[in-house]
Amino acid sequence: MTKLNKLPAPTYGWLGVNYAERELSDNKAELVSVSEGSLVKADITSDARYELSAQENKELTVIMYISDEDKRVDVSAKAESGSKLTVVQVFDKGARTAAQLTADIADSAELRLIQLYIGGADTVSEINPVLSGYSSSFKADIGYLLEGEDKLDINLIADHKGRKSISEINVSGVLADTSDKTFKGTIDFKNGASGAKGAEKEDVLLLSEKVRNKTVPLILCAEEDVEGSHGASIGRINEEHIFYMQSRGIPEDKIYELTARSKTDRIIKLIGDEETVSRINKTLGRSDDDE
Amino acid sequence: MKEKTQVSDIDRSLYDFRYEEDERDYLGSGITPEIIKEISEEKNDPEWMREFRLRSLEIYNKTPMVDWGPSIEELDVDNIVTYIRQKSRMNTDWDDVPDDIKNTFERLGIPQAERESLAGVGAQYDSELVYHNVRKEVAESGVVYTDLESAMHDEKYADIIKEHFMKLVPPTDHKFAALHGAVWSGGSFVYVPAGVHLDIPLQSYFRLNAKGAGQFEHTLIILEENSYLHFIEGCSAPKYYEAGLHAGCVELFVGKGASLRYSTIENWSKNMFNLNTKRAIVSEGGKIEWVSGSFGSHVSYLYPMSILNGKGARAEFTGITFAGEGQNLDTGAKIVHNAPDTSSYMNTKSISKSGGISTFRSSVTVNEKAVGSKSSVSCESLMLDGISRSDTIPAMDIRTDKCDIGHEAKIGRISDEAVFYLMSRGLSEEEAKAMIVRGFADNVSKELPLEYAVEMNNLIGLEMKGSIG
Numbered sequence: 001m002t003k004l005n006k007l008p009a010p011t012y013g014w015l016g017v018n019y020a021e022r023e024l025s026d027n028k029a030e031l032v033s034v035s036e037g038s039l040v041k042a043d044i045t046s047d048a049r050y051e052l053s054a055q056e057n058k059e060l061t062v063i064m065y066i067s068d069e070d071k072r073v074d075v076s077a078k079a080e081s082g083s084k085l086t087v088v089q090v091f092d093k094g095a096r097t098a099a100q101l102t103a104d105i106a107d108s109a110e111l112r113l114i115q116l117y118i119g120g121a122d123t124v125s126e127i128n129p130v131l132s133g134y135s136s137s138f139k140a141d142i143g144y145l146l147e148g149e150d151k152l153d154i155n156l157i158a159d160h161k162g163r164k165s166i167s168e169i170n171v172s173g174v175l176a177d178t179s180d181k182t183f184k185g186t187i188d189f190k191n192g193a194s195g196a197k198g199a200e201k202e203d204v205l206l207l208s209e210k211v212r213n214k215t216v217p218l219i220l221c222a223e224e225d226v227e228g229s230h231g232a233s234i235g236r237i238n239e240e241h242i243f244y245m246q247s248r249g250i251p252e253d254k255i256y257e258l259t260a261r262s263k264t265d266r267i268i269k270l271i272g273d274e275e276t277v278s279r280i281n282k283t284l285g286r287s288d289d290d291e
Numbered sequence: 292m293k294e295k296t297q298v299s300d301i302d303r304s305l306y307d308f309r310y311e312e313d314e315r316d317y318l319g320s321g322i323t324p325e326i327i328k329e330i331s332e333e334k335n336d337p338e339w340m341r342e343f344r345l346r347s348l349e350i351y352n353k354t355p356m357v358d359w360g361p362s363i364e365e366l367d368v369d370n371i372v373t374y375i376r377q378k379s380r381m382n383t384d385w386d387d388v389p390d391d392i393k394n395t396f397e398r399l400g401i402p403q404a405e406r407e408s409l410a411g412v413g414a415q416y417d418s419e420l421v422y423h424n425v426r427k428e429v430a431e432s433g434v435v436y437t438d439l440e441s442a443m444h445d446e447k448y449a450d451i452i453k454e455h456f457m458k459l460v461p462p463t464d465h466k467f468a469a470l471h472g473a474v475w476s477g478g479s480f481v482y483v484p485a486g487v488h489l490d491i492p493l494q495s496y497f498r499l500n501a502k503g504a505g506q507f508e509h510t511l512i513i514l515e516e517n518s519y520l521h522f523i524e525g526c527s528a529p530k531y532y533e534a535g536l537h538a539g540c541v542e543l544f545v546g547k548g549a550s551l552r553y554s555t556i557e558n559w560s561k562n563m564f565n566l567n568t569k570r571a572i573v574s575e576g577g578k579i580e581w582v583s584g585s586f587g588s589h590v591s592y593l594y595p596m597s598i599l600n601g602k603g604a605r606a607e608f609t610g611i612t613f614a615g616e617g618q619n620l621d622t623g624a625k626i627v628h629n630a631p632d633t634s635s636y637m638n639t640k641s642i643s644k645s646g647g648i649s650t651f652r653s654s655v656t657v658n659e660k661a662v663g664s665k666s667s668v669s670c671e672s673l674m675l676d677g678i679s680r681s682d683t684i685p686a687m688d689i690r691t692d693k694c695d696i697g698h699e700a701k702i703g704r705i706s707d708e709a710v711f712y713l714m715s716r717g718l719s720e721e722e723a724k725a726m727i728v729r730g731f732a733d734n735v736s737k738e739l740p741l742e743y744a745v746e747m748n749n750l751i752g753l754e755m756k757g758s759i760g
Contacts, residue, residue, distance in 0.1 A: 221683075
């Protein structure tokens with residue numbers, strides 16, 4: 001068993017959040033380098049290794065649709081100074097994946113990450129952007145929709161090294177049936193990252209009494225001149241919201257369906273690419289015209 | 292050259308005095324079956340306790356050190372003196388306490404506090420309680436406040452002690468709980484009968500005077516139905532170069548509809564390793580309130596745990612931690628929601644300065660049965676310079692959908708905008724910054740008993756120098 005998704009500052013062992021253990025084989029896929037073209041799409045059905053590079057002052061968008069069982073997806077990304085790199089990763093239903101995304105973000109560069117986990121039978125995903133440049137930025141929007149016995153473990157570590165670097169992490173999702181999710185999000189302000197700002201938020205909607213949700217939002221700080229915050233909200237839809245919706249004639253089961261849907265729709269809208277959105281809708285059993 | 296606003300370290304001169312110990316009073320250092328048997332013999336333990344100690348030692352030897360949190364490599368447990376013989380029997384008359392011990396507590400203001408504002412006082416010096424007293428009218432209401440060992444030997448309470456001792460914090464909990472089970476000595480036993488409401492607090496004060504020694508007191512409090520108690524615990528030690536160890540244990544049983552407020556001001560010296568374990572179990576409609584100030588010690592691991600075991604049980608935790616030079620204070624709280632409609636609220640502040648490390652660590656667990664439960668956690672950290680460190684490590688483990696869990700945390704420095712606003716209202720920059728730091732700690736300090744709040748304000752003294760940058 002290999003220890004993955006290690007929490008950068010371990011905590012009480014009995015919580016079972018310090019690492020995730022999985023049997024893992026070597027990723028023997030050939031390395032694919034992507035550095036040109038404004039939009040690149042990849043359909044990943046087996047082990048994959050990618051090296052992404054957004055060149056100085058250029059923009060690059062890479063969309064990865066990850067499906068089928070048992071695979072490793074390793075992505076190493078670099079956003080050169082002044083560039084904008086957008087990485088979209090969709091983890092399709094039933095995808096058992098060990099994914100890793102590391103990134104180095106240079107001066108005034110931006111890494112935009114959009115991830116959607118639809119199911120994810122047993123997925124372990126590690127994301128580690130290093131904001132090494134002055135005024136570098138990282139913005140992540142992550143959504144998940146888990147049901148059945150789906151299991152998901154995400155470990156996001158945003159390392160702030162550059163002065164005035166900015167990170168913003170928004171996570172939202174829905175857990176149904178006996179699904180089990182762990183989200184560990186760390187904002188790590190290294191000494192010297194003066195003027196840096198980091199904010200992290202997770203919003204979890206629970207739809208079954210048998211779900212298991214673990215949320216571990218860390219702020220590690222070795223620099224005085226920073227601003228960091230995190231927030232989490234976990235539970236059902238609040239009663240006032242239900243009352244309001246019912247007063248508008250919407251039945252309770254529909255309220256839950258709509259609210260759950262809004263969590264994933266927020267992410268889907270950010271993806272933008274029609275082909276990818278259409279594929280997601282198909283997986284979710286929706287028509288492209290559904291509103 | 293501009294100078295930055297300086298927030299001074301805690302003034303420890305009040306606590307840094309000591310009296311020489313007669314080393315013949317020490318049992319040998321280290322943790323061996325022989326030492327444990329000797330402690331047990333010294334205390335005339337009942338057979339079950341002697342066996343308990345030896346079993347705890349076995350668990351201690353098998354249990355690995357924690358693999359998270361601040362380093363405790365500097366702590367050589369084999370060189371810690373675990374027990375120091377009593378110089379005098381336990382007294383109920385202050386005049387009978389030996390002079391050096393009496394002087395120690397006089398200087399810390401304990402007898403004065405007893406006269407003025409407490410219903411009872413216990414004072415432990417090194418390994419043993421030296422004084423325990425409770426007001427006549429309090430004793431007449433049926434409240435028992437005595438040292439744990441006397442209670443264990445009193446046939447009225449012996450069974451209660453056996454039934455409750457280390458049931459909430461079993462020796463298997465962690466390595467230092469096992470150590471505590473093996474070498475514990477001293478501590479208080481409090482029993483509040485059903486319906487009794489103690490309007491004024493009880494206080495135990497723990498003083499570790501000996502060099503290179505450990506203190507392992509055990510506090511056991513039982514509140515019956517619909518009773519109320521405010522219990523205050525104070526700890527201090529003079530500074531030595533040798534590491535000292537505090538591995539106490541607090542077990543609180545809060546009955547149906549009862550309410551317990553447990554306030555602690557921990558001001559161990561900066562050579563101390565404070566590896567204390569505190570736990571409360573709360574029955575239906577009961578409430579536990581923790582108020583915790585952590586200012587001293589070299590390394591602290593301190594996370595009072597509340598187990599909400601009855602419907603509608605509540606827990607509140609209010610804490611402040613101030614980590615200065617040479618300190619690594621890992622503090623926080625743990626809450627377990629185990630029954631329907633339980634609620635918890637955690638509010639903490641931490642300040643780091645002069646290279647100090649402050650870590651807020653928490654866990655909120657909501658089990659399957661805890662439907663309708665609510666929890667809210669709020670923690671704020673203030674960094675006062677660029678050589679210190681402040682970490683926030685909360686965790687939430689939620690196993691039911693019918694709950695409402697919220698968490699928020701903030702970290703930062705003194706806001707320039709707030710300083711600017713206060714200056715526009717006529718304050719100098721120094722006054723503005725001082726006011727902001729005091730305000731930062733205010734909602735915690737106002738929860739402290741008055742004398743401790745005043746002490747805390749003195750502890751967080753402000754020195755403003757020159758122009759600020």
